[in-house]
Amino acid sequence: MANIALKGVTKRFGNLTALKDLDLEITDGEFFVLLGRTGAGKTTTLRMIAGLEEPTSGQIFIDGQDVGDWGVAERDVALVLQQYSLYPRYTVRENLAFPLKSPIRRLDAATIAQQVERAAKTLRIDHLLDRKVDKLSGGEMQRVSIGRAIVRNPRVFLMDEPLSALDAKLREALRTELKNLQVNLGATFLFVTHDQVEAMSMADHIGVLNEGQLVQTGTPHEVYNHPLNTFVAQSVGSPPMNLLAGKLDKGKALIAEAGLAMPCRAAPAQANAGSSLVFGVRPEDISLEADAPGEARIYDIENHGVEKILTMRAGETTFAATVAANSQVAIDETVRFAWNPDKIVFFDGETGNNLQAG
Amino acid sequence: MAVLAKLDAGSPAARRGWSDLTIRNAFIIPTIAFLIIFNIFPLIYSLGFSFTEYRASLNRPAVFVGLANYRDLLSDPDIWRNFTITAKYVIISVGGQMLVGFGLALLLNRTFPFKGLITTLLLLPMMLSMAVVGLFWRLLWDPSWGPINYALGLGKFEWLSHPTNALFAVAITDIWMWSPFVMLLSLAGLSAVPQHLYEAAAIDRAGTWYTFRRITLPLVAPLLLIALIFRTMEAFKTFDLPFIMSAQSVETVAITLYQMAFQSWDTGRASALAYIVLIVVVCITNIYVKYLNRLRER
Numbered sequence A: 001m002a003n004i005a006l007k008g009v010t011k012r013f014g015n016l017t018a019l020k021d022l023d024l025e026i027t028d029g030e031f032f033v034l035l036g037r038t039g040a041g042k043t044t045t046l047r048m049i050a051g052l053e054e055p056t057s058g059q060i061f062i063d064g065q066d067v068g069d070w071g072v073a074e075r076d077v078a079l080v081l082q083q084y085s086l087y088p089r090y091t092v093r094e095n096l097a098f099p100l101k102s103p104i105r106r107l108d109a110a111t112i113a114q115q116v117e118r119a120a121k122t123l124r125i126d127h128l129l130d131r132k133v134d135k136l137s138g139g140e141m142q143r144v145s146i147g148r149a150i151v152r153n154p155r156v157f158l159m160d161e162p163l164s165a166l167d168a169k170l171r172e173a174l175r176t177e178l179k180n181l182q183v184n185l186g187a188t189f190l191f192v193t194h195d196q197v198e199a200m201s202m203a204d205h206i207g208v209l210n211e212g213q214l215v216q217t218g219t220p221h222e223v224y225n226h227p228l229n230t231f232v233a234q235s236v237g238s239p240p241m242n243l244l245a246g247k248l249d250k251g252k253a254l255i256a257e258a259g260l261a262m263p264c265r266a267a268p269a270q271a272n273a274g275s276s277l278v279f280g281v282r283p284e285d286i287s288l289e290a291d292a293p294g295e296a297r298i299y300d301i302e303n304h305g306v307e308k309i310l311t312m313r314a315g316e317t318t319f320a321a322t323v324a325a326n327s328q329v330a331i332d333e334t335v336r337f338a339w340n341p342d343k344i345v346f347f348d349g350e351t352g353n354n355l356q357a358g
Numbered sequence B: 001m002a003v004l005a006k007l008d009a010g011s012p013a014a015r016r017g018w019s020d021l022t023i024r025n026a027f028i029i030p031t032i033a034f035l036i037i038f039n040i041f042p043l044i045y046s047l048g049f050s051f052t053e054y055r056a057s058l059n060r061p062a063v064f065v066g067l068a069n070y071r072d073l074l075s076d077p078d079i080w081r082n083f084t085i086t087a088k089y090v091i092i093s094v095g096g097q098m099l100v101g102f103g104l105a106l107l108l109n110r111t112f113p114f115k116g117l118i119t120t121l122l123l124l125p126m127m128l129s130m131a132v133v134g135l136f137w138r139l140l141w142d143p144s145w146g147p148i149n150y151a152l153g154l155g156k157f158e159w160l161s162h163p164t165n166a167l168f169a170v171a172i173t174d175i176w177m178w179s180p181f182v183m184l185l186s187l188a189g190l191s192a193v194p195q196h197l198y199e200a201a202a203i204d205r206a207g208t209w210y211t212f213r214r215i216t217l218p219l220v221a222p223l224l225l226i227a228l229i230f231r232t233m234e235a236f237k238t239f240d241l242p243f244i245m246s247a248q249s250v251e252t253v254a255i256t257l258y259q260m261a262f263q264s265w266d267t268g269r270a271s272a273l274a275y276i277v278l279i280v281v282v283c284i285t286n287i288y289v290k291y292l293n294r295l296r297e298r
Helices: A042-050 A092-101 A109-122 A138-150 A168-185 A196-202 A220-225 A230-235 B002-010 B020-049 B068-074 B077-108 B115-127 B130-140 B147-152 B163-191 B195-203 B208-236 B240-246 B253-262 B267-297
Strands: A004-013 A016-026 A031-035 A057-062 A077-080 A156-160 A189-193 A205-210 A213-218 A242-249 A252-255 A260-263 A277-281 A286-288 A294-303 A307-314 A317-324 A334-339 A345-348
Touching (some): A004 A042, A016 A213, A031 A196, A042 A057, A042 A077, A042 A156, A042 A189, A077 A138, A077 B195, A092 A138, A138 A168, A168 A189, A168 A196, A189 A196, A205 A220, A213 A220, A213 A230, A230 A242, A230 A277, A242 A260, A242 A317, A252 A277, A260 A294, A286 A317, B020 B267, B068 B267, B077 B115, B077 B163, B077 B208, B077 B253, B115 B163, B130 B163, B130 B240, B163 B208, B163 B240, B208 B267, B240 B253, B253 B267
Parallel strands (some): A031 A189, A156 A189
Antiparallel strands (some): A004 A057, A205 A213, A242 A252, A242 A277, A252 A260, A277 A345, A286 A334, A294 A307, A307 A317
């Protein structure tokens, strides 16, 4: 297994800059998730590490070695793609054996058979070994594709949205399995996704990419609770963090648009009275209370079973709140609410940066 | 629904009161009539001739002789020699076309400047008339002033008047003309292989040859086989090129058939030979088609 480092990597396709001066460090044996929207440069990053694309400038290190002029095969990474990329017309067994049969490895038939069996058992596809891959379901195909990665003990596993093409139930199941697999193998995983739930649930560390730039890296806890800017705040969490524009006034958050004046914790030094701010508050930090300072109208209710997600309106502002499933609320009802003043995050109103960062 | 009904009522067919069935018949019946008159009837009629002693040039009725024509033909060493020559021709010519055509397709299956123009130029030979190709290649192979002997420094090497050399010369001409066809089908097959499979193979540390053998070839094989079927059928009944270039030296079955039917006017015997050729071609094609279906099932 190996660690990966990217130093000042830039990638341009013609006029389009896909990645700008990217620095990234993934330590040995960790599950690193690169989170970003479509076009943020996630796949490009992955393909450059695999050697399928060359960076325009910057260096890529695997285990401390600059792999700039190494070919794809020499890097010895495994790549699992969203579209599975199984070799058609072959059976599952032949697909799993493919990387082992490559003349570079010089493995004998018994070793190959043994390694294929072991990978198939790990992923619970041993009953499918003699089936043609075209006759498999999506989930089975993705397992085979992961299997093809694990048979060969690569230095790094690269996964490009491997779960996106699967239905919700299967995605959840495979999410757990992938995480277990990574822990059991002790392998370095770089997993790319646009789905923040995948990122939060599997990652040891998350890197948030926005338009080719790495905005923040940190543990899921850090990224969730201390987003570096409003972009990250909106990228993780479902529903995302509420962002309310306003000002500080005598230690209170004054949100003019919503007609709210809410208590909040001691503001950081940069947040002068009068300067424009954005208050970030997670939906779960908002609660309905009879004598609370805020007033809003309930605009929509989404019942998720374990909880209810309320969309509330105060003046011109809409925000979300997560409340217990047994809360008695109705659409169009006017309610009073409070928020947890200790959990408020202050962002600069102009730049969107977290005022307490760094 | 109302809109549909209105449109239907307005269409000419509906005004004349044509039903779907009438329209269908209007298209199908001429085609079937054409097929029967020009294909099926002659086929059956010539099958009848093949069992008779008959000359189309003489005003004499056909005499039924049973299987005598077939017996004579199959015991005639000259006919066997014709078939052997034809088989050699098919192997050389089709083999060459498959190699050259597939090779060209592999070269073209990437992006480079003027790709479209070059592909079109490579396709040109296929679009020419067989007769024209035969005529100017006869000039190219000419022993005393042909550019081929000049370029290869062969002096006055006899190409088209020597039976073995002529076979090669005609086959090479055929390769020149029909490799583009194989190339076209191969290109269609190659461009249908998804790029991500090659990337996956590269990640799996497969070498070039290994990738070609395990990914490219199996995926292109069905189209290659279709090209092989077409070219074998064509090559087996090849007539134009050898007839124009070297009718005396390259005695393929088709040439012999032509001589038998339209020079000796031995219509009954020629019909029998035509049927033998038909059966052989159908057999070969069937073997291919069986193999093709097996490939598809995989």
